[in-house]
Amino acid sequence: MGSLAKLKARLAANPRNVRFSDLTRVLRDLGYREVRVQGSHYVFRPDGPGPSLLVVRPHGGRNLCAVVDVKKVIALLESQEEENEK
Numbered sequence: 001m002g003s004l005a006k007l008k009a010r011l012a013a014n015p016r017n018v019r020f021s022d023l024t025r026v027l028r029d030l031g032y033r034e035v036r037v038q039g040s041h042y043v044f045r046p047d048g049p050g051p052s053l054l055v056v057r058p059h060g061g062r063n064l065c066a067v068v069d070v071k072k073v074i075a076l077l078e079s080q081e082e083e084n085e086k
Contacts, residue, residue: 015070020057
């Protein structure tokens with residue numbers, strides 16, 4: 001299992017302990033790219049058809065991403081796996 005596959009598995013297993021850099025790495029692997037940054041709000045869009053995704057970068061005293069943002073990426077991972085199975 002490669003490091004990216006391990007990262008995806010860790011993301012799904014523990015959505016409360018995810019750094020922003022790990023989350024963006026998974027998004028880039030899914031074919032998303034950063035199209036706009038406004039403060040701590042990052043908007044990612046896929047290269048092809050698909051939904052845009054807003055991710056808030058942790059700031060202040062926080063080091064970890066919000067669970068809501070991580071669950072959005074987990075849902076994208078699951079939908080991509082379903083498409084690959086078809």
